[in-house]
Amino acid sequence: MPERTAIVTGAGTGLGRAIAARLLRDGFRVTLTGPDGVQLTETARLAPDHGELATIVVGDLRQPDVRREVIARATAGPGILFGLVNNAGLSAVEPLLDESVATWRAIFEVNLDAAFFLSQAAIEHMRPHGTGRIVNIGSIYGVVGFNNHGYGARAPMSTPGDRGPVRQSAYDASKGALIQLTRTLATAVGPWGITVNTVSPGHIPWANEAAGTTPVASAASGGAKPAALGQRVDPAILTALAEQVPLRRTGRAAEVAGPVSFLLSEDAAYITGQNIIVDGGATVW
Template sequence: MTTDSMFALTGKVAVVTGGNGGIGLAMAAALAEAGARVMLAARNPDKGAEAVRHIVDRGGDARFVPADLSEPEAASGCIAAVAADEGRLDILVNNAGITARKRPEDLDIAEWEAVLRTNLTAAFACAKAAYPALKASGAGRILNIGSMYSLFGAPFASAYGASKGGIVQLTRSLATAWAADGITVNAVLPGWIATDMGVSARSQVQGLHERIVARTPAGRWGEATDLAGLAVFLAGPSAAFITGASIPVDGGYSIA
């Protein structure tokens, strides 16, 4: 296997949920650059069209697929439709996510359920819907996007942390269930990344920026593109024997 073929995704079809911005878009663009045809599944069509242009202008192949990932049936239907329309599905990136930045005593049950439904239930629904096509691919890949809060607790992230902790356990369960079908399932755990969500937290939590920079050995916040290479690696042939792993991408935050 040559160096180029180790990371080639030519002919593959990928779905990236929440792929119209932030980490999802950075991963989608990288998958497209490696040769995959990428479907961006999200709610906002205007933002989706802009994301498609971003990828196409760089020589990639992308299409926006409208989907409300907070509704499990809609999530499943989106994946099934892509597999049917494209005739295959090789890669699923479960990236769509929301948060409710409140202390637990201030968090409504409806807010809790919305976070779990979007971040965790949708990931399961998409994976289950993708399973037949991923099995048929013979080299299916699932990347679930967790968080540093898969590992740590925070007073303002009870619902988010629960959902992302669940992502790690879901990853392990699916990995053991589907390894014999040639499907690998891994989790990526972003640290403090300067996405819209991260910047929002920085503006809402006093002193957060300074504390993060001080604790992170790399001495900075991450950028969405810092996760792009790992997505290509885990989605490609080089990672065929890696499954059930949860990999932090955090500049060393989780070891400091």
């Protein structure tokens, strides 16, 4: 079997860091990409036994030149481009009536546009080999409505000036669209031996667990770094969010990395077009 390379976007923090670390441990060559080179370097450093398998590409995936560089670097080494994990995400939490066109477009450009066009480019390289795996990182808020309960003062139901409840409409809509994009791509590229799936996290404070830092924002609300919910989380908020989960706890980033690893394994060769929800049962209530 040839050596296999996987791309992980948004690999500098949180879920992206955990996913990259897991795939490095699995033996993949991993191309780490994101806007902050220091964070990406730290991701590689935190995998000391496997860091030599990491390649770093710094840039904004909204830019076509950056996407081209990511693909070029991922395909320059030995082996084949086998995996793409579209994890990079952007969110903004604002009163409903204050959400702007500019914010909406920026979030869609990162969460949906970049994921599609990077997938499109990766598929060009996977197709000749008759194999490949694409995993999109969604959110429970791509399948259920945003629930203000549990976020306390960070997501009130009423705001000054009667501007409505705090919402993350663009983020939620982009994740719903990403789940549908997964289905569309899966049906298109299945004949070429490529699978496409989504992993949708629930309430997962995405601290750098390897470094033992304080938890920050729930992955359900960004996975990357939401504007408001991306602050350090009050323990009372974590407790309130845990009460929404049948397992009575929030999740860990490694518990998202595991399903991603599975979807890139041979055991998942006959799974495509699916949305695997990793939320401790929060969406079954």
